[in-house]
Amino acid sequence: MNLVEKSVAHGGILAPLVVPSAFGAMNPSVYVDDDGDILVNIRVVNYTLVHAENKQLFPSRFGPLTYLHPEADQRLVTENYLCRLDGDLKMTDSAKVEMLNLHEPIWEFVGLEDARVVQWNGDYYLIGVRRDTTTNGVGRMEYSLVDIDKANWSVRELSRTRIPAPNADDSYCEKNWMPVVDTPYRFVKWSMPTELVYANPDGGSEQLFVRQTPTPPADQRGGSQVIRWGNLYIAILHEVNLFKNYLEQKDAIYRHRLIMWDQQFNFAGLSDAFSFLDARVEFAVGAAKVGDDLIVSFGFQDNAAFILRVPKLVVEDLIMEGLRYGAK
Amino acid sequence: MELSELVVGLSQDPFNPDLNFQVAVEYERLNQTASAVSFYLRCAEYGDGLLVYNSLLKMAKCFENQTGREYSVTNCILQAIAYDDSRPEAYLLLSQFHEKAGNWQESYTFASIGLGWQWNSDELPASVGYPGGYALKFQMAVAAWWIGRKDESVDTLQELSEMELDPMYANAVKFNLERVHALL
Numbered sequence: 001m002n003l004v005e006k007s008v009a010h011g012g013i014l015a016p017l018v019v020p021s022a023f024g025a026m027n028p029s030v031y032v033d034d035d036g037d038i039l040v041n042i043r044v045v046n047y048t049l050v051h052a053e054n055k056q057l058f059p060s061r062f063g064p065l066t067y068l069h070p071e072a073d074q075r076l077v078t079e080n081y082l083c084r085l086d087g088d089l090k091m092t093d094s095a096k097v098e099m100l101n102l103h104e105p106i107w108e109f110v111g112l113e114d115a116r117v118v119q120w121n122g123d124y125y126l127i128g129v130r131r132d133t134t135t136n137g138v139g140r141m142e143y144s145l146v147d148i149d150k151a152n153w154s155v156r157e158l159s160r161t162r163i164p165a166p167n168a169d170d171s172y173c174e175k176n177w178m179p180v181v182d183t184p185y186r187f188v189k190w191s192m193p194t195e196l197v198y199a200n201p202d203g204g205s206e207q208l209f210v211r212q213t214p215t216p217p218a219d220q221r222g223g224s225q226v227i228r229w230g231n232l233y234i235a236i237l238h239e240v241n242l243f244k245n246y247l248e249q250k251d252a253i254y255r256h257r258l259i260m261w262d263q264q265f266n267f268a269g270l271s272d273a274f275s276f277l278d279a280r281v282e283f284a285v286g287a288a289k290v291g292d293d294l295i296v297s298f299g300f301q302d303n304a305a306f307i308l309r310v311p312k313l314v315v316e317d318l319i320m321e322g323l324r325y326g327a328k
Numbered sequence: 329m330e331l332s333e334l335v336v337g338l339s340q341d342p343f344n345p346d347l348n349f350q351v352a353v354e355y356e357r358l359n360q361t362a363s364a365v366s367f368y369l370r371c372a373e374y375g376d377g378l379l380v381y382n383s384l385l386k387m388a389k390c391f392e393n394q395t396g397r398e399y400s401v402t403n404c405i406l407q408a409i410a411y412d413d414s415r416p417e418a419y420l421l422l423s424q425f426h427e428k429a430g431n432w433q434e435s436y437t438f439a440s441i442g443l444g445w446q447w448n449s450d451e452l453p454a455s456v457g458y459p460g461g462y463a464l465k466f467q468m469a470v471a472a473w474w475i476g477r478k479d480e481s482v483d484t485l486q487e488l489s490e491m492e493l494d495p496m497y498a499n500a501v502k503f504n505l506e507r508v509h510a511l512l
Contacts, residue, residue, distance in 0.1 A: 004339040014339050016331050018355075023394075024362030048362040048394065054373040058384060061403045070396035090332075278342040279370070304355070304363040306335070 001274040003256075003296075003310065010311045012293070015089040017042055017305035019081045022096075024048055026299035029286035030085075030307060031117035031181070031225070033124070037150070038085040038290065040297055041097075041117045041126055042305050046070065046077040049302035051281050056245075063249030065281070067302075078111030080126060082148065082155040089295075089307050093153040097126065097146060100157045105132035112144055114176065114285050116225050120184035124148055125201070129175035130162070139173035140164065141187075143201050163199045166207040176222030176285075178235050188226050191237055192216040194265050213267035214328070220270070223256065224287035224296065229315070232268060233261045236284045236296060239273065253280045258318045260326070269322030276300070276308065331358065345375025349383060353454050361390035378452060381415065384408035385456040388421055401425060416442040416449055417458040423467040432474035439467035459494045466497060470504060482508055 004014050019025050022044040029041045047069040050060040060066040069076055083094040099112070115128030124146050131139040143161040148154075165171050166189075177187040177197065186208070189197040192215075196208040218239040226235040241253045255273040262268050276282045276298050286297035292312040299305055331354045338347045352367035368383040368390070375383070388404035391397040402425060408418040419442025426434035446461030469484035485508065488501045 002339070002342060005342070008336060008339050014332075014336055016335050018331070018358055018360055018363075021359075025360070045362075048365050048391075048397075050365065050369065050400070052369060052373055056373070058369060058372050058404075058407050061399050068391070068397055068400055070394075071399060072396055277339060279366075300363075301366040303366040304360075 001272065002276070002278050003274045003314075004276050004306075004308055007308055007310045007314050010314050012311050012314065013089055013309040015085075015307050017083065017091060017297070017307055019044060019083070019091075019094050022079075022081060024303050025081075025305040026302045027114050027283050027285050028297035028299065028305040028307065029114075029116045029225075030288050030295050030297040031119065031286065032288045032290060032295075033119045034122070035150075038087075038089070038288070038295070039117055039148075040083045040085060040091075040286065040307065041115050042081045042083060042094075043114060043299070044079045044081055044096075045302070046073075046075070047302075049281065051279075051301050053280055059249075063247070063251070064245065065249075065251045075105075075108050075110050078109075078113050080112060080115055082117075082126075082146070084150075084153070085307070089309060095153050095155050097144075098154070098156040099144070100160060102160060103133060106135050107132045107137040109137060109139075112142060114283075115144070116179055116285055118179045118181055118225060120201075123201075125179075126157075127177070127179055129173070131173070133162070137173070139175050141174050141177050141199070143199075145201070161201055161203055163205050164203075166197050166205045178222045178224065178226050180226040180233070181288075182228055188222065188235065188265075191222065191235070191259055192220045192267070192270070194261065194267060196265055209265075211266055214270075214326075216270065217273075220257065220259065223284045227287055227289055229260075229289065229294075229319070231263060232319070233263070233265065234287075234315075234319070235259055236287055238283060254282055256282070256284055258315075258322055260319060260322050267326060269319065269324070269326035271318045271322040271325070274318075276306070329354075331355070343370075343374045345371045345379050348374065349379055349453065352383070352386065356386065356390060359393075361393050365390050378450075381408050381412045381418070382452045382454055382456070384411065385418060385421060385452075386454060389456055392425075398425075398429075414445050414448055416445045416461065416464060417452065417456050418442075419445070420458050420463055420467065421456065423464065423471070427467060427470060430474075432471045436468055436471035436475055439464045439471065443468070459497065462488060462491055462493055463497065466501065469501075473508065478508075478512075482512075 052059040052064040080097040109131040115126035126144040180186040192213040194211040199205040220237040224236040258271040260268040284298040294310040348371040355364035372383040391400040423439040443464040473481035
């Protein structure tokens with residue numbers, strides 16, 4: 001199912017997110033703050049994903065799915081732009097987030113990646129994964145506390161906290177933790193089974209609980225923030241089929257699902273898989289409720305950013321579908 | 329049509345090569361070349377005919393604009409030639425690529441091949457900077473100098489100087505003629 005097509009057919013809105021003068025915009029994260037402003041963090045990268053689809057007649061020299069960085073610069077560099085949208089989802093303001101210069105990056109993946117926006121206790125955070133602090137690319141979620149000057153529309157990082165994995169902190173890469181927007185410093189670290197974590201913005205983390213769920217059809221990985229929808233918590237997850245062609249060149253297909261929990265984070269349902277625009281690589285890292293509708297932000301082939309207003313009716317269809325799965 | 333209108337159209341028919349091409353052209357116009365590449369490639373993969381050829385060359389132009397992606401530039405041009413080897417535009421881009429790299433024989437040869445197809449140049453849906461066969465002649469004139477064909481170079485530049493050309497080419501011909509005359 002193509003969620004964009006269905007949403008637009010029911011009165012939804014799809015809008016492209018273009019950051020003037022920035023290079024590759026991707027994986028936007030939407031959030032509605034205490035002032036009612038629609039904020040979006042857009043990840044801007046220095047590479048172009050070339051992903052041949054269909055019969056894959058026109059791959060890059062390196063295969064059907066390739067991150068084409070500058071040939072003399074192996075790094076995949078991320079910068080972040082915080083934007084404000086109006087009610088029609090048109091961008092009215094954008095500014096590059098001025099990050100603190102705390103260390104020299106020492107790994108090829110540079111910067112805060114796939115940052116989700118939240119406002120907790122009045123403070124704005126960009127929360128994503130950073131992998132440039134070790135020589136082997138260990139990834140940990142990081143809080144970047146940011147100040148937003150709304151009058152002059154500028155954004156700067158005030159402080160940064162690296163979140164250890166709960167318990168042993170010996171995993172290689174932690175990413176895509178989903179912030180629970182109405183419960184400060186809580187994250188769904190893993191969705192099926194459901195693992196909730198408390199991450200202190202001053203350091204340290206603690207596993208709160210793990211709740212069993214049905215075995216999912218594929219590993220369900222983190223996506224958007226976790227938001228309230230009536231008596232449920234909902235979030236958009238992704239699943240990825242990573243495979244290689246006969247030449248051993250990598251390829252991938254991403255699809256998304258809506259998950260729902262009750263208020264105690266007991267599993268309630270999981271929708272069927274859907275795409276946004278029928279591309280093989282798409283990624284949603286933002287969701288927010290605006291009025292009766294759901295706003296979802298997603299990246300297309302790592303090269304473009306979009307925001308979609310999903311009408312309540314369509315969301316409720318997804319929820320009904322998911323609840324039927326949960327009842328099996 | 330604005331990008332926002334185009335993507336709404338695309339959302340209702342996401343594999344439509346024409347719509348993907350239009351979206352790509354608009355992203356490129358906005359200098360969002362990474363986004364443009366995705367939609368040109370989608371057009372190439374799901375389309376046929378001239379749009380495929382045009383998309384591959386536009387991808388080459390996008391990578392060229394991004395700089396530092398030379399393998400990708402040539403890969404797209406070579407794919408375009410493999411798709412349709414009987415049009416001149418791809419040969420012009422390949423000749424220009426090799427001119428920039430100082431590969432003069434390659435520049436000369438590909439321009440020469442392209443010149444043989446200059447008759448087959450119905451306008452592409454979106455320009456890739458091919459103004460006509462004279463651009464291939466210009467490439468040959470410049471490269472000829474560096475591969476020891478001085479007389480051919482001067483004669484061709486002279487011939488071009490008497491033709492009606494796009495102002496950019498007219499200036500380049502004048503500049504090159506002045507330089508070679510100063511050296512002779």
